[in-house]
Amino acid sequence: MDHNPNVINKLSSHISKDEQFPNCLYLFGHKSTGKSVCLQKFLKDSEDWLCSVVIQAAVCYKSQILYETVINKFFNHKLSRDNNYESYAKIDTVENFLKYLNALDPAKSFLIAIENAERLRDMEFNILPILTKLQEFTGLNISCVLVSHIAFSKFDLSPMIKIHVPDFSKADLIAIFSNDYESLQEEIIADIHKSLFNEIEQNQQLEIVKSLDQEFYKNYLSIFLNVFYKVTRDLSELQLLANKCYKSYYAPVLRREIKVNDVTNLWRNITKLLKTTLNSSSLRIQNLSASEFDGKQVNEDSSGERKKNLRTFAQTLELPFFAKYLLIASFLASHNDAKFDKRLFMKHHGKERKRQQKAKVSEKLNIQFGPKSFTIDRLLAIFYAILDEKVGLTCNLLAQISTLVDLNFLTFSSGENNIMEGTAKLQSTIGLDFAINIGRVVGFNVRQYLTDFH
Amino acid sequence: MKNIENIRKFLKERLQQDTTTLYGYENERNQVIDLLARAANGESNSALLVGPRKCGKTTLVNSAILRLLQRESFVTNTSIISLNGLVHIDDRSALKSITSQMNLNREVEGKVFNSFSENLSFLLSCLKKGAKNQGLIFIIEEFDLFCAHHNQTLLYNLFDVAQSAQTPICVLGLTQRLDVMELLEKRVKSRFSHRQIFLLQENNFNDYLEIFKKLLKLPKPYEFDEWKSQKMSLEFSETNVTKLPFLRRIFDPTSFNFHKNSITEWNKSIKKLCGDEKMVKSLESFFHFDSSIASLKLLMFQFISKLSICNYEKLRSSDLIKLIERVKEDDKVTLITGLSVLEVCLLIAIKHHCDIYDNDPFNFEIIFTRFDKFSVKSTSMQNISRETILRCFENLRHLELIAPVGIEGKVQKEYQMYKSLIFASQIDDAVHKYQNLPTEVEQWAKSSLI
Numbered sequence: 001m002d003h004n005p006n007v008i009n010k011l012s013s014h015i016s017k018d019e020q021f022p023n024c025l026y027l028f029g030h031k032s033t034g035k036s037v038c039l040q041k042f043l044k045d046s047e048d049w050l051c052s053v054v055i056q057a058a059v060c061y062k063s064q065i066l067y068e069t070v071i072n073k074f075f076n077h078k079l080s081r082d083n084n085y086e087s088y089a090k091i092d093t094v095e096n097f098l099k100y101l102n103a104l105d106p107a108k109s110f111l112i113a114i115e116n117a118e119r120l121r122d123m124e125f126n127i128l129p130i131l132t133k134l135q136e137f138t139g140l141n142i143s144c145v146l147v148s149h150i151a152f153s154k155f156d157l158s159p160m161i162k163i164h165v166p167d168f169s170k171a172d173l174i175a176i177f178s179n180d181y182e183s184l185q186e187e188i189i190a191d192i193h194k195s196l197f198n199e200i201e202q203n204q205q206l207e208i209v210k211s212l213d214q215e216f217y218k219n220y221l222s223i224f225l226n227v228f229y230k231v232t233r234d235l236s237e238l239q240l241l242a243n244k245c246y247k248s249y250y251a252p253v254l255r256r257e258i259k260v261n262d263v264t265n266l267w268r269n270i271t272k273l274l275k276t277t278l279n280s281s282s283l284r285i286q287n288l289s290a291s292e293f294d295g296k297q298v299n300e301d302s303s304g305e306r307k308k309n310l311r312t313f314a315q316t317l318e319l320p321f322f323a324k325y326l327l328i329a330s331f332l333a334s335h336n337d338a339k340f341d342k343r344l345f346m347k348h349h350g351k352e353r354k355r356q357q358k359a360k361v362s363e364k365l366n367i368q369f370g371p372k373s374f375t376i377d378r379l380l381a382i383f384y385a386i387l388d389e390k391v392g393l394t395c396n397l398l399a400q401i402s403t404l405v406d407l408n409f410l411t412f413s414s415g416e417n418n419i420m421e422g423t424a425k426l427q428s429t430i431g432l433d434f435a436i437n438i439g440r441v442v443g444f445n446v447r448q449y450l451t452d453f454h
Numbered sequence: 455m456k457n458i459e460n461i462r463k464f465l466k467e468r469l470q471q472d473t474t475t476l477y478g479y480e481n482e483r484n485q486v487i488d489l490l491a492r493a494a495n496g497e498s499n500s501a502l503l504v505g506p507r508k509c510g511k512t513t514l515v516n517s518a519i520l521r522l523l524q525r526e527s528f529v530t531n532t533s534i535i536s537l538n539g540l541v542h543i544d545d546r547s548a549l550k551s552i553t554s555q556m557n558l559n560r561e562v563e564g565k566v567f568n569s570f571s572e573n574l575s576f577l578l579s580c581l582k583k584g585a586k587n588q589g590l591i592f593i594i595e596e597f598d599l600f601c602a603h604h605n606q607t608l609l610y611n612l613f614d615v616a617q618s619a620q621t622p623i624c625v626l627g628l629t630q631r632l633d634v635m636e637l638l639e640k641r642v643k644s645r646f647s648h649r650q651i652f653l654l655q656e657n658n659f660n661d662y663l664e665i666f667k668k669l670l671k672l673p674k675p676y677e678f679d680e681w682k683s684q685k686m687s688l689e690f691s692e693t694n695v696t697k698l699p700f701l702r703r704i705f706d707p708t709s710f711n712f713h714k715n716s717i718t719e720w721n722k723s724i725k726k727l728c729g730d731e732k733m734v735k736s737l738e739s740f741f742h743f744d745s746s747i748a749s750l751k752l753l754m755f756q757f758i759s760k761l762s763i764c765n766y767e768k769l770r771s772s773d774l775i776k777l778i779e780r781v782k783e784d785d786k787v788t789l790i791t792g793l794s795v796l797e798v799c800l801l802i803a804i805k806h807h808c809d810i811y812d813n814d815p816f817n818f819e820i821i822f823t824r825f826d827k828f829s830v831k832s833t834s835m836q837n838i839s840r841e842t843i844l845r846c847f848e849n850l851r852h853l854e855l856i857a858p859v860g861i862e863g864k865v866q867k868e869y870q871m872y873k874s875l876i877f878a879s880q881i882d883d884a885v886h887k888y889q890n891l892p893t894e895v896e897q898w899a900k901s902s903l904i
Contacts, residue, residue, distance in 0.1 A: 013759040013760065014756070016759075019462065019463050019466050019467070020466045020467040020469075020470040020471060021470070022470065022752075022755055023470070028785070028789075030793070030853075033792075093547070094541055094543070095541050095551070098541060126541070126543060129540055135470065135471075136473070136512075137541070139703035140703075149852075149853065150789075150854050151785035151786045151789055151854070153785060153786070154854055158507050158508045159744075159748070159749050159752060160752065161752060161755065161756055164785075166792065167792040229794065229795075230794055230795040230834065230835070231794055231795075231796045231842055231846070232794050232796075232846075233792070233793070275837060278838070278839075278842065279837065279838065279839035279841075279842060365823075367819070368817065368819040368820050368823060369819075369869060370819075370866060370868070370869030371866075371869075429866060431868075
């Protein structure tokens with residue numbers, strides 16, 4: 001099911017036995033839509049009459065590797081201990097490459113498939129044009145399939161036959177994921193055996209597991225996809241997340257809190273978790289720790305708590321009081337123009353000159369264009385202006401600036417070695433939300449001191 | 455059934471392998487033939503063949519050479535050397551190739567040359583010694599790439615020989631660059647004959663349709679006989695020129711055998727097919743889209759490939775119409791319709807930004823703010839975290855729908871400036887084609903007011 005029969009049909013109608021091949025084919029589609037799977041299936045089916053080689057362009061950091069892999073495969077030369085892992089011949093130029101291709105048996109048919117073909121653009125200028133014209137150069141019945149995820153117009157090549165691999169619809173995805181059903185079912189049973197020692201309880205749960213049929217899993221999938229499909233269509237990512245969240249879906253059924261066919265309640269139970277998963281993990285696979293998905297522990301309380309924790313990362317940040325003020329001061333220094341400092345931070349800044357009321361045409365905000373750099377003098381001046389208490393300029397205080405640099409809240413933009421001269425310039429790296437939250441902890445309104453919000 | 459397969463094989467092979475049949479460009483071809491024939495008579499010359507990519511430059515030269523190969527005087531008096539800028543990336547490799555194409559490897563062995571010209575003149579003198587007054591023809595493909603070689607030594611020497619009439623030599627360069635003369639150095643330019651032959655596409659739909667028909671029809675029996683006689687005359691000359699790459703895989707229709715009845719039957723069905731007005735109209739629209747013969751052949755290759763799939767006995771006009779529709783589709787639009795709703799939303803935000811600020815560059819923050827304003831009001835796109843959106847934004851970059859401006863890595867990635875690589879119309883098109891797009895998103899795409 002993972003492979004699209006339509007695409008394979010198209011491939012085989014263009015590249016068929018005993019017939020002349022097209023010069024080149026372009027197979028394109030989004031990632032994880034099964035481009036390579038289709039290609040591999042096709043190549044496997046036509047193994048006995050087609051001599052083919054699949055090359056990962058990402059592996060070929062120099063062109064020699066590409067040439068030699070092709071020639072090794074076509075001459076049936078396998079790297080082994082006997083030949084000291086040396087390739088069939090040393091080929092480092094296109095000329096040589098073509099010479100060896102010309103030595104091939106013209107009665108056979110050949111195919112070179114290149115994955116991540118867009119990377120070939122960064123190699124020598126002549127590789128792509130030659131690969132697309134191999135027939136012209138060699139006189140063989142040879143073709144090249146370029147597999148890529150970008151539009152063809154991004155290559156500067158003459159037109160060729162394009163085959164688009166469409167992405168999976170929701171129904172396709174459900175059908176593909178359903179292949180996992182059996183293995184998931186086994187996993188559940190193994191889990192029960194592991195975690196429950198009470199035999200009666202075990203048997204009861206095993207009984208329930210039997211009632212979790214395909215339909216049940218499909219229902220879950222459609223609920224899952226309703227949340228995730230609008231954000232990503234990456235099959236591998238979705239599959240991983242779907243399998244992980246499934247535990248929390250069936251857990252209440254095992255605990256006999258919700259009946260198997262009570263779809264509404266099941267939906268109500270899972271939907272919150274799905275939403276937090278969507279955001280907390282931000283779909284980055286490494287962020288998902290197993291404990292977070294431990295189905296039994298996830299209930300409404302903990303998921304809500306996690307969400308809260310996420311929002312208040314700033315509030316739990318362990319920093320000294322003054323360091324927090326320094327952090328806010330650096331944020332203000334980075335996102336305000338120095339000419340407004342006087343007006344923002346001095347109590348008696350005189351009467352504001354009546355500026356011509358500009359119509360608010362511009363939606364552009366300073367904070368949208370990233371931090372500007374500032375000197376340490378300015379940072380300290382703002383720091384003293386926003387702090388109510390009086391503190392001495394001690395080395396303790398200055399050391400906290402370097403702590404912030406170490407923590408990557410501040411970075412040097414220039415003059416890292418000239419701190420004593422005062423020419424060193426710093427930048428704040430924190431975002432607005434984070435700054436506002438820090439401000440909340442120490443009781444300081446950050447927005448009030450940003451010219452953007454005046 | 456076997457018959458259909460045979461026909462399919464024949465048609466495909468003719469489309470792919472027949473690199474010597476030229477359509478149009480009669481005058482230009484005669485000019486080239488004339489030029490090459492004079493080289494056989496001991497006259498030196500140089501010329502450039504300039505025309506857009508895939509317009510048939512190589513085919514023209516091939517067909518000219520094929521015509522000349524049938525003349526005995528030409529075959530005995532000339533040898534042809536073909537160079538390609540893509541293969542011979544520097545003058546040294548080119549010279550090596552020239553040596554081996556002239557069968558002079560043995561003579562050169564062990565010799566040390568001080569300069570390039572010395573080497574070349576030695577090669578030429580070797581040739582003189584070979585008794586006959588042999589003319590040399592240099593076919594240089596991707597001529598513009600040779601201009602980038604160090605000092606343009608090869609070109610300089612070739613043109614120098616051609617101009618000083620030491621040895622009869624004809625240099626024919628093929629290029630797609632119209633400004634190729636600007637690439638030549640002054641000393642090279644002054645030695646060039648300034649004969650340029652331009653291949654301009656002739657836009658005539660009737661001719662185009664004739665070619666289409668001709669490429670679909672099977673040749674009549676008497677044509678097969680003609681080929682046979684032509685083949686005989688070629689075999690005679692094979693001693694000299696087998697090195698030429700295009701001759702290595704010359705199209706050989708004599709290897710096919712069709713029954714007389716099947717030929718007439720097939721040709722009848724093609725005639726019927728071409729009578730379909732709808733199809734002709736569709737083909738005409740394709741002609742206005744791209745009138746080169748190469749892309750017609752590409753289209754027909756795909757069309758003929760359809761013959762097998764469902765065991766059709768005949769080609770169907772509806773298939774061709776569908777095919778033309780698909781070829782005309784915009785890849786970028788196709789790719790956008792495969793994106794997730796969130797990614798489409800970001801593209802719409804980008805579109806509005808470019809619209810309002812006249813294609814100013816943007817960064818993630820700007821697009822995020824714009825999207826956020828929409829998502830707060832919307833029902834379906836709420837509660838998506840910033841990180842998730844940033845990831846989708848990066849995906850757009852990965853697909854090369856947007857590209858970074860300026861030096862990368864100097865600022866945090868949220869503030870990196872980007873420019874859009876797609877037009878507003880492409881986004882509109884994709885939104886129109888997108889299936890199951892929430893209505894509110896569709897409305898937002900139409901107007902930036904929320």
